[in-house]
Amino acid sequence: MNASNKYSKPAVIVHWMVAILVLVALPLGYYMTDLSLSPRKLQLISWHKWIGFTVLLLLIPRLFLRLTRPVPAPVDTMPGWQRAVASLTHVVLYVLIIAVPLTGWLMSSAKGFPVVYLGLIPLPDLVGKDEALGDLLKSAHEVLTSGLLILVGLHIAAALKHHIIDRDETLVRMVPLLKR
Amino acid sequence: MQGKKILAATILSLALPLVGMGAHAAQPAGTFDQVQPAKNRIDFVFKQMNVPVKGHFKKAKVDLVFDPAAPANSTVRLDLDLASIDAGSADANSEVVGKPWFDIKSFPTATFVSSSVKPLGGDRYEMTGKLTIKGKTRDVTTPVTVTQNGNTAAFDGGFTLKRLEFAIGDGSWSDTSIVADEVKVSFHVEAERRAAK
Ligand code: HEM
Numbered sequence: 001m002n003a004s005n006k007y008s009k010p011a012v013i014v015h016w017m018v019a020i021l022v023l024v025a026l027p028l029g030y031y032m033t034d035l036s037l038s039p040r041k042l043q044l045i046s047w048h049k050w051i052g053f054t055v056l057l058l059l060i061p062r063l064f065l066r067l068t069r070p071v072p073a074p075v076d077t078m079p080g081w082q083r084a085v086a087s088l089t090h091v092v093l094y095v096l097i098i099a100v101p102l103t104g105w106l107m108s109s110a111k112g113f114p115v116v117y118l119g120l121i122p123l124p125d126l127v128g129k130d131e132a133l134g135d136l137l138k139s140a141h142e143v144l145t146s147g148l149l150i151l152v153g154l155h156i157a158a159a160l161k162h163h164i165i166d167r168d169e170t171l172v173r174m175v176p177l178l179k180r
Numbered sequence: 181m182q183g184k185k186i187l188a189a190t191i192l193s194l195a196l197p198l199v200g201m202g203a204h205a206a207q208p209a210g211t212f213d214q215v216q217p218a219k220n221r222i223d224f225v226f227k228q229m230n231v232p233v234k235g236h237f238k239k240a241k242v243d244l245v246f247d248p249a250a251p252a253n254s255t256v257r258l259d260l261d262l263a264s265i266d267a268g269s270a271d272a273n274s275e276v277v278g279k280p281w282f283d284i285k286s287f288p289t290a291t292f293v294s295s296s297v298k299p300l301g302g303d304r305y306e307m308t309g310k311l312t313i314k315g316k317t318r319d320v321t322t323p324v325t326v327t328q329n330g331n332t333a334a335f336d337g338g339f340t341l342k343r344l345e346f347a348i349g350d351g352s353w354s355d356t357s358i359v360a361d362e363v364k365v366s367f368h369v370e371a372e373r374r375a376a377k
Contacts, residue, residue: 039352039353039355112233112269113233116230120230
């Protein structure tokens with residue numbers, strides 16, 4: 001494997017950090033929304049916001065790495081239509097990974113609940129308190145989240161297909177531990 | 181010539197209010213006791229998971245008597261309609277009227293009755309009184325700033341209360357790492373002068 005066929009180590013690390021955080025924020029989001037108001041619910045909502053905001057923060061190094069280092073080309077054996085679908089999926093994943101936490105933060109501001117990151121750092125309110133806008137942003141957060149869920153599913157399914165069916169290097173280069 | 185006159189008039193009109201402020205006699209005399217309910221505000225800020233959340237009460241009945249010539253004789257009584265609370269969200273509003281919080285079925289109103297008013301100099305006063313919420317009475321002290329404007333006076337102040345001293349948020353809600361014990365309360369009350377007899 002030559003250098004351009006590999007992701008840089010920081011790129012791999014930040015990919016998995018974002019993946020883990022998103023995979024925690026998703027079920028946590030669905031679970032906490034269904035709870036009736038309780039101290040536990042308030043705690044979970046706060047954790048959810050902190051995790052989501054961390055995803056947003058990690059986008060800074062992530063996008064920096066993505067734009068400053070060559071991204072390895074898809075494996076040679078991939079047909080053109082698969083390459084097109086893969087790169088489209090990746091672009092939409094990036095968009096949703098920005099849009100989902102951003103609408104969460106916007107919703108929080110609109111509902112009159114400032115976000116205090118880790119309970120320590122107050123974040124600015126992105127919009128003033130406005131119930132109607134808050135409800136709209138809540139729907140946006142839900143709909144975008146469903147989109148994210150579908151794309152994450154597709155993304156994982158494709159990665160597993162490359163590894164198990166095509167038996168190519170696609171997953172291995174993002175999971176160096178799997179090297180066979 | 182014309183310019184000088186305008187300048188003199190401008191200086192005079194700017195200086196006059198200052199003179200008025202200095203000499204109390206320039207204010208009309210009389211007691212304030214006509215409370216303007218539409219102008220009153222009772223606001224509070226509490227912290228959940230360190231996040232400040234604002235709320236207020238929509239209905240409060242305030243009776244007050246304030247005589248600028250004898251401020252120590254002032255009296256204040258507040259009857260707060262607890263059901264009129266806005267605690268920041270629909271969820272919270274339906275929660276806080278319940279038994280662990282204000283239990284408004286048994287305790288629909290909170291009251292404050294002043295016991296003393298101490299002038300601190302200038303427009304500032306210190307008011308002490310008995311606050312009763314959920315059947316529990318505690319002494320509270322709050323600074324009050326009085327802003328007189330002709331026949332209207334605005335009374336502004338605020339203090340911090342500990343919700344658990346009144347058992348507001350009992351049971352699992354008494355965990356102050358989720359909802360802090362301290363609640364900042366602030367008020368704005370306006371009253372007009374009693375009509376001359
Ligand atoms: C990776 C980022 C995020 C993911 C995957 C995510 C996912 C979710 C999901 C699945 C729900 C439940 C939706 C439903 O069915 O109602 C939810 C709700 C919520 N999210 Fe997020 N979220 C993220 C980031 C954020 C951020 C950054 C904030 C705020 C700063 C936030 C605030 C909220 C709030 C307040 C709710 C509850 C809405 C309600 O019940 O009123 N989220 N989120």
